[in-house]
Amino acid sequence: MPVDSSPSREYKKPPEGSLIKLFDPWKSPFCTCPLKYSLNPYTGCAHRCLYCYITSYIPDAFRARPKVRLLSRVERDLAKIDLQLPIAISNSTDPYQPLERVRGDTGAVLRLIGSAGGKVIVTTKSDLILRDLDLLSSMRAAVMITITGLSAELSRKMEPGAPLPERRLRALCELRGARVPVGVRLDPLIPGVNTDREGLLRLLDRLAKYSLHVTASTYKPRADNWKRMKAAFGDRLRDRDYSERVGRTRYLRRQMREELLSWLKEEVEKRGMTYATCREGLPELQSAGSCDGTHLIPLDKH
Numbered sequence: 256m257p258v259d260s261s262p263s264r265e266y267k268k269p270p271e272g273s274l275i276k277l278f279d280p281w282k283s284p285f286c287t288c289p290l291k292y293s294l295n296p297y298t299g300c301a302h303r304c305l306y307c308y309i310t311s312y313i314p315d316a317f318r319a320r321p322k323v324r325l326l327s328r329v330e331r332d333l334a335k336i337d338l339q340l341p342i343a344i345s346n347s348t349d350p351y352q353p354l355e356r357v358r359g360d361t362g363a364v365l366r367l368i369g370s371a372g373g374k375v376i377v378t379t380k381s382d383l384i385l386r387d388l389d390l391l392s393s394m395r396a397a398v399m400i401t402i403t404g405l406s407a408e409l410s411r412k413m414e415p416g417a418p419l420p421e422r423r424l425r426a427l428c429e430l431r432g433a434r435v436p437v438g439v440r441l442d443p444l445i446p447g448v449n450t451d452r453e454g455l456l457r458l459l460d461r462l463a464k465y466s467l468h469v470t471a472s473t474y475k476p477r478a479d480n481w482k483r484m485k486a487a488f489g490d491r492l493r494d495r496d497y498s499e500r501v502g503r504t505r506y507l508r509r510q511m512r513e514e515l516l517s518w519l520k521e522e523v524e525k526r527g528m529t530y531a532t533c534r535e536g537l538p539e540l541q542s543a544g545s546c547d548g549t550h551l552i553p554l555d556k557h
């Protein structure tokens with residue numbers, strides 16, 4: 256299914272200072288996302304993933320903090336945007352990180368969006384999302400769970416604040432059981448760290464039981480996350496593998512991306528899931544209605 260990402264499409268641009276913003280992936284020439292809004296219920300993220308890129312633009316990014324007057328601002332923004340466009344929650348923070356357990360801001364924001372008749376694509380690494388199972392299943396919502404492998408040891412090292420992979424798989428299973436459409440982000444894929452083919456096949460076998468869709472994305476290093484990753488993995492990460500540049504971003508060499516992502520496509524589709532890649536310059540690999548999971552959002556409320 257073609258994705259309408261034409262910039263000329265009609266949409267209501269949120270006013271200056273809005274919390275709900277039009278999604279803008281740094282004008283990446285490789286971005287194939289459909290038009291959508293983006294909302295981050297928190298500033299920063301305590302999951303502290305070594306590969307995370309938010310440290311390149313958010314000060315003190317691994318210290319999560321609430322947003323001032325979040326709910327009244329979201330309510331105001333919802334009255335001004337085009338509710339036909341999905342709202343992505345979120346891109347620069349995990350909406351179900353530990354602070355959510357205490358504050359419940361993401362849950363409150365979802366209730367506001369649901370009452371306004373909006374639709375959401377929620378991306379998280381946390382099974383805390385299961386707290387909002389009833390809410391999500393009663394509104395126009397789809398969920399993408401991010402998983403970087405099955406190894407608890409690797410996850411503890413690379414995503415020290417995030418729930419372990421088995422808990423994310425349980426979230427997938429329960430979301431699917433509650434008839435909330437779910438997909439998975441394999442993101443990031445990092446040669447030398449988590450792209451061993453047998454490991455990926457074992458992961459896909461598990462995902463195929465619950466996930467409708469897989470979006471794959473390779474690691475795109477920035478100076479600060481590269482430093483953290485090199486400190487943790489040393490020579491397992493090779494500088495020369497990331498010799499391609501797209502805009503201001505470093506990329507895995509095209510041949511390596513093509514080999515890995517084409518092989519994954521075959522294995523994902525063999526298991527009955529649809530497939531897409533994220534900002535890889537390989538749109539021909541996409542077999543799903545969107546690259547970001549928004550095609551999973553139901554047309555109507557349940």
Ligand code: SF4
Nearest residue numbers: 300302303304307349
């Ligand atoms: S969960 Fe996402 S936003 Fe949070 S630290 Fe990890 S990569 Fe960054």
